[in-house]
Amino acid sequence: MNSFVNFFMNVDIFGYFAAILTTAAFLPQLIKTLKTKKADDVSLTTLIMFIIGVLSWIIYGYKISSLPILIANLITLILNLMILISKVYFSKNLNV
Amino acid sequence: MNSFVNFFMNVDIFGYFAAILTTAAFLPQLIKTLKTKKADDVSLTTLIMFIIGVLSWIIYGYKISSLPILIANLITLILNLMILISKVYFSKNLNV
Numbered sequence: 479m480n481s482f483v484n485f486f487m488n489v490d491i492f493g494y495f496a497a498i499l500t501t502a503a504f505l506p507q508l509i510k511t512l513k514t515k516k517a518d519d520v521s522l523t524t525l526i527m528f529i530i531g532v533l534s535w536i537i538y539g540y541k542i543s544s545l546p547i548l549i550a551n552l553i554t555l556i557l558n559l560m561i562l563i564s565k566v567y568f569s570k571n572l573n574v
Numbered sequence: 575m576n577s578f579v580n581f582f583m584n585v586d587i588f589g590y591f592a593a594i595l596t597t598a599a600f601l602p603q604l605i606k607t608l609k610t611k612k613a614d615d616v617s618l619t620t621l622i623m624f625i626i627g628v629l630s631w632i633i634y635g636y637k638i639s640s641l642p643i644l645i646a647n648l649i650t651l652i653l654n655l656m657i658l659i660s661k662v663y664f665s666k667n668l669n670v
Contacts, residue, residue: 492634499627506619519615523602531595538588 497550504557508564517565525562532558593646600653604660613661621658628654 511517532555539547607613628651635643 489634489637492630492637496627496630496634499623499630501627503620503623503627506623507617510617510620511615514615517615519607519610519613521603521606524599524606527595527599527602531592531597531599534588534592534595538585538592541585541588 494546497546501550501554501557504554504561508557508561511561511564511568515568517561518569520561520565522562522565525558525565529555529558529562590642593642597646597650597653600650600657604653604657607657607660607664611664613657614665616657616661618658618661621654621661625651625654625658 507517507520511520532551535547535551536555539545539551603613603616607616628647631643631647632651635641635647
């Protein structure tokens with residue numbers, strides 16, 4: 479029982495929970511964009527800045543040999559690249 | 575000169591650069607939403623999941639006494655809360 483309590487009181491659990499949520503959060507945006515076939519209200523500048531930032535996290539994660547940072551940001555990168563590609567593909571005129 | 579090169583070759587520089595970009599990235603989205611007075615294409619589920627995730631990063635940052643994690647995520651939280659509030663305020667019908 480104690481180890482069970484310890485598991486949930488563990489500090490790392492917040493880190494893993496945070497990493498999973500801030501990564502998986504982009505899946506509903508991708509699904510919504512593919513369903514509605516538009517993402518005009520989604521800022522292109524935000525997407526580009528965020529993708530460059532996530533790429534930097536991947537370099538950082540690789541350099542400090544942190545697998546959690548590497549994996550979480552690789553998934554975030556793929557999802558945001560797909561959102562960016564969908565937005566550009568569906569948009570008639572690019573709104574920054 | 576060497577210390578100048580060392581500064582830019584430093585691993586941490588990628589971490590700081592990444593943190594600044596993935597935080598500041600939400601500012602253009604907020605400005606766009608306030609300007610166009612709509613964010614229908616922005617997923618509500620994404621915003622809510624992301625905000626809960628960022629809150630978990632803040633708890634994690636506090637527990638491991640990491641000021642960079644704490645500061646970056648506090649700013650990210652404020653920006654995303656403002657995007658969420660703007661979206662809900664401007665939307666006639668909530669699209670998840």
